[in-house]
Amino acid sequence: MKLRPMLMQDVDAVMALEIRAYAFPWTRDHVTSSLTTPGYTALCLVNDADQLCGYQISLSGVDELHLLNITVAPEQQGRGLARTLLAELLEQAKQQRAEFIWLEVRPSNTRACALYEHEGFETVGRRRGYYPAPQGQREDALVMRRQVMAHRVTAPRTEAGHALD
Numbered sequence: 001m002k003l004r005p006m007l008m009q010d011v012d013a014v015m016a017l018e019i020r021a022y023a024f025p026w027t028r029d030h031v032t033s034s035l036t037t038p039g040y041t042a043l044c045l046v047n048d049a050d051q052l053c054g055y056q057i058s059l060s061g062v063d064e065l066h067l068l069n070i071t072v073a074p075e076q077q078g079r080g081l082a083r084t085l086l087a088e089l090l091e092q093a094k095q096q097r098a099e100f101i102w103l104e105v106r107p108s109n110t111r112a113c114a115l116y117e118h119e120g121f122e123t124v125g126r127r128r129g130y131y132p133a134p135q136g137q138r139e140d141a142l143v144m145r146r147q148v149m150a151h152r153v154t155a156p157r158t159e160a161g162h163a164l165d
C-alpha cells in the first residue's frame with residue numbers, strides 16, 4: 001500500500017467507491033473541485049497494482065485542518081487503513097502548524113465514531129439536521145476535533161516593545 005496525491009484520472013474510481021461506501025455519496029463535482037481548488041489536499045491509498053483502496057480529502061484553514069472525507073473500500077475495512085490515512089493527516093497538520101483537526105460525523109456511523117475516538121478526537125458540538133437521511137429526513141452531525149499542537153498565546157506588545165499587562 002502507498003499514499004499518493006489524487007489525480008483527475010482517479011475520479012472515476014473514487015466515485016465508484018464513494019457510491020459503494022455511502023448512502024449519500026459526494027457528487028462528482030465535489031470530488032473534482034477538491035482537486036482544483038487551493039487549500040484542499042486529496043490523497044489516494046493504492047495497492048501495488050495502483051488500485052484504489054481508500055482516499056482522504058481535507059481542507060486547510062488558518063491554524064486548522066478540516067477532514068472532509070475519509071473512505072476505505074468495504075472489502076479492505078478493518079485492517080487499519082483508515083488509521084494509516086489519519087496518521088498522514090496528523091503529519092500534514094503538524095507540518096502546517098495547525099492547532100486542531102476538525103471533522104463532522106453522523107452519530108449513526110458508530111464505526112467512524114469509534115475510529116475517531118480511538119485516534120484522539122473528542123466531540124465538541126452538534127450541528128442539527130446537517131446531513132440528509134432516508135425518507136427525506138435529516139440527521140445531526142457530531143463535531144469532533146483533535147488538538148495537534150498548543151499555540152502559545154503571546155501578550156500584546158506596545159509600539160516600544162513592552163508587553164502589556
Ligand SMILES: CC(C)(COP(=O)(O)OP(=O)(O)OC[C@H]1O[C@@H](n2cnc3c(N)ncnc32)[C@H](O)[C@@H]1OP(=O)(O)O)[C@@H](O)C(=O)NCCC(=O)NCCS
Pocket residue numbers: 021022070071072073076077078079080081082083084104105106109110111112114115116118
Ligand atoms: C470508517 C472507515 C473509514 C474505517 O476504516 P477502516 O480501515 O475499516 O478502519 P481501521 O481498520 O483503520 O480501524 C481503526 C479503528 O476503527 C475502529 N473500527 C474499525 N472497524 C470497526 C468495527 N467494525 N466496529 C467498531 N469499530 C471499528 C476501531 O476503533 C479500530 O481500532 P482497532 O483496530 O484497535 O479496533 C470505513 O469503515 C469506511 O470507509 N466507512 C465508510 C465511509 C465512512 O463512513 N467514512 C467516514 C465518514 S465520517
